[in-house]
Amino acid sequence: MSENSYTIWFTGMPCSGKTTIASALFNELKSQGIRHIYHLDGDVVRSGLCNGLGFSILDRMENLHRISEVSRMMNEAGVLVLASFVSPDEQMRSMVKSTIPNLSMVYVKCSAEECEKRDVKGMWKKARMGEIKDFTGVDSEFQEPNDPDLILDTINMSLEECVEKSLALISKLNIKQV
Amino acid sequence: MSENSYTIWFTGMPCSGKTTIASALFNELKSQGIRHIYHLDGDVVRSGLCNGLGFSILDRMENLHRISEVSRMMNEAGVLVLASFVSPDEQMRSMVKSTIPNLSMVYVKCSAEECEKRDVKGMWKKARMGEIKDFTGVDSEFQEPNDPDLILDTINMSLEECVEKSLALISKLNIKQV
Numbered sequence: 001m002s003e004n005s006y007t008i009w010f011t012g013m014p015c016s017g018k019t020t021i022a023s024a025l026f027n028e029l030k031s032q033g034i035r036h037i038y039h040l041d042g043d044v045v046r047s048g049l050c051n052g053l054g055f056s057i058l059d060r061m062e063n064l065h066r067i068s069e070v071s072r073m074m075n076e077a078g079v080l081v082l083a084s085f086v087s088p089d090e091q092m093r094s095m096v097k098s099t100i101p102n103l104s105m106v107y108v109k110c111s112a113e114e115c116e117k118r119d120v121k122g123m124w125k126k127a128r129m130g131e132i133k134d135f136t137g138v139d140s141e142f143q144e145p146n147d148p149d150l151i152l153d154t155i156n157m158s159l160e161e162c163v164e165k166s167l168a169l170i171s172k173l174n175i176k177q178v
Numbered sequence: 179m180s181e182n183s184y185t186i187w188f189t190g191m192p193c194s195g196k197t198t199i200a201s202a203l204f205n206e207l208k209s210q211g212i213r214h215i216y217h218l219d220g221d222v223v224r225s226g227l228c229n230g231l232g233f234s235i236l237d238r239m240e241n242l243h244r245i246s247e248v249s250r251m252m253n254e255a256g257v258l259v260l261a262s263f264v265s266p267d268e269q270m271r272s273m274v275k276s277t278i279p280n281l282s283m284v285y286v287k288c289s290a291e292e293c294e295k296r297d298v299k300g301m302w303k304k305a306r307m308g309e310i311k312d313f314t315g316v317d318s319e320f321q322e323p324n325d326p327d328l329i330l331d332t333i334n335m336s337l338e339e340c341v342e343k344s345l346a347l348i349s350k351l352n353i354k355q356v
Contacts, residue, residue, distance in 0.1 A: 035256055036214050036255055036256045036257070037255065038251060038252075038254065038255035040251075045247075048247045048250075049244055049247040049248065049251075066227055066244070069223075069226040069227040070227065070248055070251065072226075073216060073218075073227075073248065073252075074216075074251075074252060074255060074257070076216065077214055077215065077216035077252060077255075077257040078213055078214045078257070079214070079252070079255045079256070079257060
């Protein structure tokens, strides 16, 4: 195990701000000199590692299973992983936690109403029109996590605050810069 | 891209020596101070990332597709990847090469007769008895690679020689120790 053997996992509804926060955090950590770091994001893996998988419960589980395995392997190689995935229920998050030994769970909290208003890629609209099935917040439930290590409330906190809080969490983990 | 953004891919028949060479090379590189390195091996991923996949042509393609994606992502995170997989034909190896931008292909060469004689885990025996289907060398073909970057002949070369030749290949890639 190397110094960066850790995963920060961002869970939250679509358009809650997971990818935005993880990307900003990634850039900040890079600028601080952390070189071995990777941002695993839903959109990216679905076009590669997980193409062919849909959004049914079973396909989501398989999606998260593969991502978790990759995170664990990357951690073993000394990479700090930032993972941003809806991961909508406790069963899925438990599977993730049991696969990745060194993990902090960050809940990116935002009301469904606000997420739908943001709708950065028009996904909520498509889900409302029935063009996307099993969309979390529309016809699939999001369960709030029971015991997150950090909550980022993206209605009341700025992006800068969210990044700061994430950095504080990481600094507590005593991850050395390599 | 970091300094270690590279994959060394070992192809060859079952029991040709891929895993043995990659493991020894991994240990040697670790002892030389290369910290961000990962050995992706068939047996390991089949119990995690690729569980549920069999050995049919389609399942092998999907197996190698996932592994290639993981190798590429690890390279992006600055990890030097040693991958040991049968990868039995040119179509599969082409897919691997087109997925991973920085890759050297190492052909671990050994006759089918000698591989079967070694049979370290009794897999050849099981295949001969029909307990494993689509086993490379028994009821599935191994095509020699057209243009490997290195050939390691494990009948005529010792393990030490194979590791030395691999190290020479890596040193030419100018991978810095980080």
